Amino acid sequence: xxxxxxxxxxxxxxxxxxxxxxxxxxxxxxxxxxxxxxxxxxxxxxxxxxxxxxxxxxxxxxxxxxxxxxxxxxxxxxxxxxxxxxxxxxxxxxxxxxxxxxxxxxxxxxxxxxxxxxxxxxxxxxxxxxxxxxxxxxxxxxxxxxxxxxxxxxxxxxxxxxxxxxxxxxxxxxxxxxxxxxxxxxxxxxxxxxxxxxxxxxxxxxxxxxxxxxxxxxxxxxxxxxxxxxxxxxxxxxxxxxxxxxxxxxxxxxxxxxxxxxxxxxxxxxxxxxxxxxxxxxxxxxxxxxxxxx
DNA sequence: AATTAAACCTGATCGC
DNA sequence: TGCGATCAGGTTTAAT
Numbered sequence: 001x002x003x004x005x006x007x008x009x010x011x012x013x014x015x016x017x018x019x020x021x022x023x024x025x026x027x028x029x030x031x032x033x034x035x036x037x038x039x040x041x042x043x044x045x046x047x048x049x050x051x052x053x054x055x056x057x058x059x060x061x062x063x064x065x066x067x068x069x070x071x072x073x074x075x076x077x078x079x080x081x082x083x084x085x086x087x088x089x090x091x092x093x094x095x096x097x098x099x100x101x102x103x104x105x106x107x108x109x110x111x112x113x114x115x116x117x118x119x120x121x122x123x124x125x126x127x128x129x130x131x132x133x134x135x136x137x138x139x140x141x142x143x144x145x146x147x148x149x150x151x152x153x154x155x156x157x158x159x160x161x162x163x164x165x166x167x168x169x170x171x172x173x174x175x176x177x178x179x180x181x182x183x184x185x186x187x188x189x190x191x192x193x194x195x196x197x198x199x200x201x202x203x204x205x206x207x208x209x210x211x212x213x214x215x216x217x218x219x220x221x222x223x224x225x226x227x228x229x230x231x232x233x234x235x236x237x238x239x240x241x242x243x244x245x246x247x248x249x250x251x252x253x254x255x256x257x258x259x260x261x262x263x264x265x266x267x268x269x270x271x272x273x274x275x276x277x278x279x280x281x282x283x284x285x286x287x288x289x290x291x292x293x294x
Numbered sequence: 295a296a297t298t299a300a301a302c303c304t305g306a307t308c309g310c
Numbered sequence: 311t312g313c314g315a316t317c318a319g320g321t322t323t324a325a326t
Contacts, residue, residue: 001319032302061320078320080304111304130303132320147322184321192319241318282299283319 002077004157004189005232006243006251007061010083013246014056014063014124017085022052022119023067029093030113030131037136047071047137060152060188072143074136075126080242081133084109084125095125103248129242151185156225157233166222170210177213177221178206178280190225193238196260196286198224205294206278206285231256259286267291 002010026049028034031041039046052068063083065073075083087098095112097104104110114126114135126133138146153169154161169187173180180186181195190198199206201224204217213221237243237251240261244250258268259275263286267273273290 003320076321078302079318107305128303129305130318132302134321182320 001079001191001193001241002061002082002237002243003191003194004058004061004155004229005194005235005253006082006237007058007063007077007189008157008233009236009245009251010077011056011058011063013085014065014083017122017246018053018118018124019055020053021122022050023048024117024119025049026117027090027115028113033113033126033128033131033133033135036134038138038142044135044137048073058155059149060155060184061191062148062152067137070140071137072140074134074138074143074146074148076134076148077126077128078130078132078134080111080130081126081128082109082242082244083246084112084127084244084248085122085246086125086248087121087123088112088115088125103244106244106248108242109244109248127244153184153186153188156187156189157229163219163222166225167215167218170213170218170221174211175209176206176280177204177208177210178285180210181221181225187225189229192283192285193240193257193260194228194232197258198228200259200287200292201228203291205292206280206287207294259288262286 026045028041034041034044037044053065054068055066057064063075084104086104088095089098109127111127111129112125113128113131116124118124143149170180173186178195178199181190202220204221232253235252236245238253239250240254262275263277265275267275267288269291271290273288275286276289277284277286
């Protein structure tokens with residue numbers, strides 16, 4: 001599922017592939033995806049048609065398109081959504097990839113519910129099996145006041161995200177460390193996959209309370225966040241589920257992931273531990289019971 | 295106010 | 311083989 005590294009990969013791709021292009025038209029078979037946009041899908045279409053994509057950037061797990069008229073498109077891919085660039089034809093209300101042998105013919109890339117026609121005849125598609133993704137447009141003033149924008153915490157890969165800042169954020173929020181790490185209003189971009197691998201790297205039990213963390217432990221988590229996220233960006237994300245890059249290609253982090261979805265496997269530190277899975281706030285948490293003591 | 299559960303969704307998997 | 315139940319989980323919304 002798209003977290004910081006996956007969203008960054010998509011954003012980097014889009015700046016190469018669609019920056020400078022104009023949105024010619026838009027299609028959807030799922031207008032509900034636009035319910036956060038003023039006027040729904042019709043309002044969205046009217047607002048962005050004919051606008052040029054000036055720049056694409058990332059805000060937490062959100063993808064932001066800066067448009068020529070000052071408006072901005074915000075896309076959150078949620079769990080199974082991912083943006084693809086290519087060419088398709090509509091047949092019986094289903095999109096068929098023009099390249100019959102390419103990656104875009106794979107099932108996971110075929111759940112297309114939103115399509116943008118671009119000025120160079122390429123297309124931008126949102127494939128989203130479970131239809132959780134969100135698409136909206138906002139003008140400059142409204143954009144700043146969006147909940148998605150207002151409540152987003154600092155980005156852990158920005159150079160100004162230093163240990164002092166991190167310590168401040170974590171210690172002022174009481175609760176279970178894994179939950180706090182995934183709270184987008186505290187730090188943005190970390191989801192379930194990377195939270196598990198970060199805590200394993202830092203040798204911290206996911207249920208540990210933030211108020212019980214010492215300076216050394218906090219430092220270890222801080223370093224692990226930077227290390228794991230940077231590595232995952234380099235490997236273009238994790239594709240254990242539906243995530244793909246804009247070509248439809250899998251990311252490489254899943255192959256080297258440390259604990260996420262490795263229940264029952266031996267701990268990579270060769271400590272003799274077997275990776276355990278528990279539920280924290282009704283989602284899975286994976287950890288090594290030997291390396292990560294409470 | 296703060297915490298928790300349900301809702302949004304559907305393909306894959308499991309038990310019978 | 312097939313059917314129903316369960317699970318996956320980011321975020322919003324409803325309920326406690």
